[in-house]
Amino acid sequence: MRLKMIETRTVRLIGLAVLVLFFIQAPGLRSEEKEPLRLDFAVELAPLLKKFCFSCHSAKRKKGDIDIESALDSQPLVSRKDLWINVLARVRDGDMPPEDEDQPSFSQRRELIRWLDDSINKFDYSKVRDPGYERARRLTNREYNNTVEDLFGIKGSFSGGFPEDLSGRSGFDNSANTLFTTTLLLERYIGSADLVLRTALPERVESESQKKIREAIFISRPGEGVSEEKAARKIFERFLLRAYRRPLDPAELEEALRRFRSFRSGGRDYFNSAREVIRVALISPKFLIRTERRRAGSDEYEVGSWALAGRLSYFLWSSMPDDELFSLARTGKLSDPEVLEGQVDRMLRDPRAETLGYIFAAQWLGYEILGTRIRLDPIDNPWCTDSLMAAMKKETSMFFNELIRENRPVTELIDADYTYLNEELARHYGIRGVKGTRMRRVALDTAVRGGILGHGSVLACTSFPGRTSPVVRGNWILSEVLGTPPPPPPPDAGELAERISENRRLNARQKLELHSRKASCRACHSLMDPLGFSLENFDWFGRWRDKNRGRKIDARGRLPDGTEFEGVKGLKKVLVERRKDELASQLIRKLLSFALGRQLEYYDEGVVRQIAAKAARGDLRFNSLIGEVVRSYPFRYKKNRSSRK
Secondary structure (H helix, E strand, O other): OHHHHHHOOOHHHHHHHHHHHHHOOOOOOOOOOOOOOOOOHHHHHHHHHHHHOOOOEOOOOEHHHOOHHHHOOOOOHHHHHHHHHHHHHHHHOOOOOOOOOOOOOHHHHHHHHHHHHHHHHOOOHHHOOOOOEOOOEEOOHHHHHHHHHHHHOOOOOOOOOOOOOOOOOOOOOOOHHHOOOOHHHHHHHHHHHHHHHHHHOOOOOOOHHHHHHHHHHOOOOOEOOEOHHHHHHHHHHHHHHHHHOOOOOHHHHHHHHHHHHHHHHOOOOHHHHHHHHHHHHHOOHHHHEEOOOOOOOOOEEEOOHHHHHHHHHHHHOOOOOOHHHHHHHHHOHHHOHHHHHHHHHHHHHOHHHHHHHHHHHHHHHOHHHEOOOEOOOOOOOOOOOHHHHHHHHHHHHHHHHHHHHOOOEHHHHOOOOEEEEOHHHHHHHOOOOOOOOOOEEEEOOOOOOOOHHHOHHHHHHOOEOOEOOHHHHHHHHHHHHOOOOOOOOOOOHHHHHHHHHOOOOOOHHHHHHHHOOOHHHHHHHHHHHHHHHOOOOEOOOOOEOOEEOOEEOOOEEEOOOOOEEEHHHHHHHHHHHHOHHHHHHHHHHHHHHHHHOOOOOHHHHHHHHHHHHHHHOOOOEHHHHHHHHHHOHHHHEEEOHHHOO
8 A cells, every 4th residue: 555655756756866875885886887777666666665764764663763754745855955965875785685685686776876966966956945934932042132132222131031041953043943831931031021111211310321221212292282192192102113123013003002091090090000011021022023014916025124134133232223224114225235235244243243253152152051051060170160151152252243344254253363351361371461251363473273163162061071072173163163964873873982981091082993994984074074173272171281191193184075174273274275165055044044033944055155256256245245145035025824834
């Protein structure tokens, strides 16, 4: 019955997809061979599917966590590219199929290899145009706090009691898929609204700053020729537009006035009645949730100026639009390409853009957890203070913000001749001449610390407690910095590693070399290990060392293509000279994902490549990449839910 159902699916694509995964290993096969053979699905392929695939890799039995049966329903195949690459790696390395199983013919293998190369590695992304579905999502805790501060002109920790935001597959906590709203959070929203009003609009003004805030919110007062309701209307029109980040519907304004009249008739004075309406607004979904009004009758359409203003401000500032953005949205000028470009430049010069370093960079590079999930026992490690870990995080964030503020080349992320230090962090690094607690820009006379690969924040978060890991660091460079992650390890990789680790006569390099003798391990480790070993002069918390347990550090590396290098200096040279395009593409992916608030899909890769191609015609500077993300199709366009693919 199952076989019959399979035969009714997209006949040739499905059959060819599955079989190549298991039989690509044959030596001597080349994707460039011509004159492909033709296979009959019903006669030749369907029986092979039944025999070699679904018995182990079906929806019911996911051996090796590989479900080919379900993956085949996702077309095109690049929509599940990670899975296919994983399977291909297992097949290529000899893990599948088992040697004692029947094998397909040489001609079948050849045909399948060619087809997969066209379907996965040569997929034409330019034919895919899809902005993706923009889900409504609540403000993250930091977006909430920033929005409250900008809405009222106050400073404070108004989201401190909220449950922690989780990161989605994108690696960012602003992903719509993870921004759940719980009963506890709703309770905290109510409590936070009370705190905001006590801070910004207390019943009794006690400071000049409170007086200014009240005057900024209560822009109209009842008096001669101005009724209470007329004054309240003017207040609500301005405040609610800013709070909801869009113009009000007449019904929304009337509802606010109705509440105001109800509070007044209940015995509250003018100020407190208006204040209660503001309180209600702060716990309204219209304030707490970022929504964009859909355009009826269109599957895909360009977002309006108001929605664009919100997308722009929450991307670059993690906060609400300012008055200039609101003004441009009101006149419709924000959609003008030249105006939009000017606003991006203005916003990146604004101090609020530093959230890109403190939020975006921290989550992308993974050092946000330093000091919370990554910390040391202060009794055994009195040198590892909270102030040191805070300085380590600030170093990378301030450095990243410098790259944006000065519009530096993307390669400077890897190879810079400066960093940000205070006395404690400089002492941790063994750098002299830095005094005081203030973080400041410091020119470096050594090439080992410039760029993120020499930052303690990154090095600590890519190590195990008490020891380094070339595998972890190498995988981090491939996955997070270059966007070329290796396939997952084979099922028995952990068992093999455990057996080898018990041999205490071997150093770390020897253990990994022994581990990599197995073909299924060697394919990935030959990519990861050289990168990780080049950073071995840095210990597990980013301090420089020449020896480890009495043995001189061997920081040499050799890539599969024969490229040899040594230490962090050699690694940086390789990345800057040979891998800068991959670095730029990965930065684009991360910026786009953060800007859209979702995990990127296969159809977004075409946009990434377009932006990378445009940026490459210049000199790959930060602001040009950010500007291209803002001008990109998925950032400027929206798809209705009914048109999701």
